Amino acid sequence: MKQFLSFVRKEFYHVFRDSKTLLMLFGLPIVQIVLFGFALTNEIKNSKIVICDYAKDEATQQIISKIEASRSFEIQKTLISHKQIEEAFKEGDIKLAIIFPANFNNDLLHLHKAQVQIIADASDPNTANTLTNYATNIIMDYQQELMKNNAMSFHIVPELRMLYNPELKGATNFVPGVMALVLMLVCVMMTAVSVVKEKESGTMEVLLVSPFNPFLVIISKAIPYLFLSLINLTVILVLSVTLLDMPVNGSVLLLFGESALLIITALSLGLLISNVTQSQQSAMFISMMGILPTMLFTGFMFPLENMPYPLQIIANAVPSKWYYIIVKSIMIKGLGFSAIWKETLILFGMTCFLLIVSIRKFKTRLV
Amino acid sequence: MTDVVLNNIVKTYNKGEVKAVNDVSFEVNKGELFGLIGADGAGKTSIFRILTTLLLPDSGTACVNGFDVVKDYKAIRKNVGYMPGKFSLYQDLSVEENLNFFATVFNTTIAENYDLVRDIYVQLEPFKNRRAGKLSGGMKQKLALCCALIHRPTVLFLDEPTTGVDVVSRKEFWEMLKGLKQQSITILVSTPYMDEATLCERIALIQNGSIMSIETPDNIIKQFPDTLFAVRANDMGRLLNDLRNNNQIKSCFSFGDFHHITFQNNNEHSRNELIQSLQESNFQDIEMKHITPSIEDCFINLMN
Numbered sequence: 001m002k003q004f005l006s007f008v009r010k011e012f013y014h015v016f017r018d019s020k021t022l023l024m025l026f027g028l029p030i031v032q033i034v035l036f037g038f039a040l041t042n043e044i045k046n047s048k049i050v051i052c053d054y055a056k057d058e059a060t061q062q063i064i065s066k067i068e069a070s071r072s073f074e075i076q077k078t079l080i081s082h083k084q085i086e087e088a089f090k091e092g093d094i095k096l097a098i099i100f101p102a103n104f105n106n107d108l109l110h111l112h113k114a115q116v117q118i119i120a121d122a123s124d125p126n127t128a129n130t131l132t133n134y135a136t137n138i139i140m141d142y143q144q145e146l147m148k149n150n151a152m153s154f155h156i157v158p159e160l161r162m163l164y165n166p167e168l169k170g171a172t173n174f175v176p177g178v179m180a181l182v183l184m185l186v187c188v189m190m191t192a193v194s195v196v197k198e199k200e201s202g203t204m205e206v207l208l209v210s211p212f213n214p215f216l217v218i219i220s221k222a223i224p225y226l227f228l229s230l231i232n233l234t235v236i237l238v239l240s241v242t243l244l245d246m247p248v249n250g251s252v253l254l255l256f257g258e259s260a261l262l263i264i265t266a267l268s269l270g271l272l273i274s275n276v277t278q279s280q281q282s283a284m285f286i287s288m289m290g291i292l293p294t295m296l297f298t299g300f301m302f303p304l305e306n307m308p309y310p311l312q313i314i315a316n317a318v319p320s321k322w323y324y325i326i327v328k329s330i331m332i333k334g335l336g337f338s339a340i341w342k343e344t345l346i347l348f349g350m351t352c353f354l355l356i357v358s359i360r361k362f363k364t365r366l367v
Numbered sequence: 368m369t370d371v372v373l374n375n376i377v378k379t380y381n382k383g384e385v386k387a388v389n390d391v392s393f394e395v396n397k398g399e400l401f402g403l404i405g406a407d408g409a410g411k412t413s414i415f416r417i418l419t420t421l422l423l424p425d426s427g428t429a430c431v432n433g434f435d436v437v438k439d440y441k442a443i444r445k446n447v448g449y450m451p452g453k454f455s456l457y458q459d460l461s462v463e464e465n466l467n468f469f470a471t472v473f474n475t476t477i478a479e480n481y482d483l484v485r486d487i488y489v490q491l492e493p494f495k496n497r498r499a500g501k502l503s504g505g506m507k508q509k510l511a512l513c514c515a516l517i518h519r520p521t522v523l524f525l526d527e528p529t530t531g532v533d534v535v536s537r538k539e540f541w542e543m544l545k546g547l548k549q550q551s552i553t554i555l556v557s558t559p560y561m562d563e564a565t566l567c568e569r570i571a572l573i574q575n576g577s578i579m580s581i582e583t584p585d586n587i588i589k590q591f592p593d594t595l596f597a598v599r600a601n602d603m604g605r606l607l608n609d610l611r612n613n614n615q616i617k618s619c620f621s622f623g624d625f626h627h628i629t630f631q632n633n634n635e636h637s638r639n640e641l642i643q644s645l646q647e648s649n650f651q652d653i654e655m656k657h658i659t660p661s662i663e664d665c666f667i668n669l670m671n
Contacts, residue, residue: 006471010460017459202455206514209419209449210472211441364440366421 003212007220011194015224021190025228029182029236036174037244044072044130049096050088052079055104059114063142067098072134089121096120096131108146164332171244176327177300179236180320183259184266184294185287187229191270192283194221200280205366214362218275218355222267229263230256249334258330258340261347262323268354269319275361298324322346370522370553371395371418376427378413378576383425387413389576390427395522395555395569400548402567403557404662410576411557412452415526418555419449432521445473448520450511452527452557458500462491462510465499466517473518483550484513487543505536512543516552523547525556529563541566561663572666579669584662591660591668593617594633597625600650609648615641620667627664 015021051067053060067073076094079085085097099117101107108114118135120128165172195218198204207217233256240246248255270287277283295301297315304315315321322343329335337344371394378388388410395401403411416422418431420440428435434442456465466488470477481488487509494502499510508528515523525544529537541563544554556567564570565584572579572587580587600606607626610619615637617629630637638655645653660668 003471003474006468010457010464010468013460013464014457201458202451202453203457205421205451206449206455206469207472208421209444209447210469211445211474212472365423366416 004216004220007212007217008223011220011224014194015228025186025190026232026235028186029178029232030239032178032182033175033236033239034243036178037171037240044127044134046074047072047095047127047131048076048093049073049098049131050076050079050085050094052082052085052097052099054102055100057103057105059105059108059142060100063100063116063139066138066142067135070134070138072131085119089119094121095127096135098135169245171240171246172332173300175236175240175244175246176324176331177298179233179259179327180262180298180300180324181294182236183229183233183262183323184298184320185291186232187225187263187266188270188273188290189284189287190225191222191267192273192277192287193280195271195274196277196280196283199278208364208366214364215359218271218359218362222264222271225267226260226263230260233259233263246331248331250330250336254337255327255330258323258326258344258347261344261351262319265319265347265351265354268351268358272354272358272361275358275363293318294320297321300324319347319350368397369394370397370399370432371401371555372430373414373418374428376414376417376429377425378410378417378422379425387576388417388424391573391576391578392427393571393578393581395553397553398548398551400544400554400556400566400568402564402570403555403573404559404561404564404570404666405557405573406559409573411573412526413576414573415449415451415524415555415557419447419524420444446521448515448518448523450515450523450525450528452530454507454511456499456507456511456514459498461496461498462502463495465510466513469514470517475518477517480517480519483519483547484516486546487513487516505532505539508532508536508540509543512540516547520552522553522555525554527557527559529558529560537563561661561666564662570662572662572669574666574670580665587662587665588660591665593629593668595658595660595664596628596630596638597622597656597658598628599625599652599654600645601652602650606645606650609645609650613641613644618668618671620664622663627658627660 015025049067051064053064064075068075073096076088076092079088079097082099085099088094088097097119099119101115101117104114104116116139118132120132122128195204198207237246237248237255241248273283273286277286293314297304297311297318298320299315304312304321307315326340326343326347329340333339373394374392376388376391377386379386391410391414403414405411413422417424417429417436420436420443423437428437430436431443432446434440436443457468460468466477466484470480477484491506491509491513494506499507502510512525512528515525529540532540537560544556544566547554558564567584569581569583570587571581580590582590598606598610603621603626607619607621610616610626610628615631617631619626619628621627630641642653642655
């Protein structure tokens, strides 16, 4: 036991005396949260559009003022001829064009039918889709206002309710994703170099010629990082609650418990990498290679359900995928342990597997 | 009583391409200060690593304290002290923290074996809060020795402990080893410096993985087959060439201020003849004297 504590103390010294490690440990999560929270969102604000209005009547004026009032659009300019539209798209960052034909109001009132053309820049299909939806919604809105005046016999009004995230904030989706990503990456990278560092510096050679227990060494390497990662998690949570108005609807204790589980999973993975590599560089390289699959398969950037079946199976092997589900359930839906026991069990199984393999891979001799 | 036994140890690298240790056998007695002398790449480190259970030999057997290096490696690791050739302590830990850590790893405390390391540690004490990475080369070696000794090992393996250390520190280091001998610790030390060989009780001269001779330093010198002379003149470079081209000379090597030579037929006549021929070749200040060979002379002689 004394031996073990001495190992743990030594590991703490290593961490606290390496300013680069500390910077990475605490700098990365803060940068990530701020980046994903503010800069990188899939909400669409202030898209530049052009309007070509041949009618210039009451109806079109009202619709245009509605569009102007919307936070999503910013009218760049009004065109005189539709021939200028393509030019406008090519010229600049115009995302959408709306064209009202002549006699728009007349057609609407007398023929009960009027047409409006919406042209979107579909080089980014998601944005184009979202923008055309927004524009259509605004026009439909106007139509409903009209219908209030002349009563119509049949009338279906869809009553929409956005559950768990009524304001459709991107942060609600991103924060659990960033938590999963940051904890995964930081823990894997930190521990990936820890054992191999001792191999490189030669201290492992001295350690091997001593009655130490490999299991204790490996566990003691993970403990400082577990401790620091929990602090890290607290920082992320405080930041996202205060800056990004994230809800924490479920039990904070459960959230920390589950996070500790993911941290241990990631640490075990890092230790495994460290045990099978021979240089810090290759350990770092392998853990860097893990960034992309972690980002892709966690599910917060691209929905997993839309991926081809083989990729969905691969995603199951990514621990952060399960953690992402857990965090969303606890933080946003406010669910208890009974809803996430399956994911917890999977993470637990992964941890045991990784730990056992990394201890078995530990070499008791050189080479 | 023997503490270390090697029987026909062979170790190859790169799937047998490089033969690092070639059929090496020797024994080290209890309480002996045994030196492994050889140039870089002679196989010294491989032998040390096999004995400290870090490498598996390809063939042959070896025992330390009566334990087999392959089967009973755990028992050996408890009882030996090992100081690798490269400084291998935690550079970001202070002197005291390093020593404390290694004491705990071996389930002991500094206080328990302080008498063993006291003489060395008092020199380190003024720097005990300094990080190990910031110590001078000599101080690093002293700390490494302390850490290797802190659990009172029965056998101490020191792989090139004085390489890259200044002359004064080297001398101090060997004084320390003599002190440790009083504590009846068996010491196996390797060095590329021939002058350190005479400080050992017995030495093994090793070259290209094979042992050339195992003897006390005195006996190795006694076994030198020829009479050795040292020659000096004003133009040493030309002198070396001339001597090597002289068919009366059996061997000739440059040794600092002198060239060491042996004759094919050592007698008064051939010596006079040499001096005469050197004078004829316009050498000035010719000096020739009879000397006792050093270990290095013996080593070079054995190599050829």
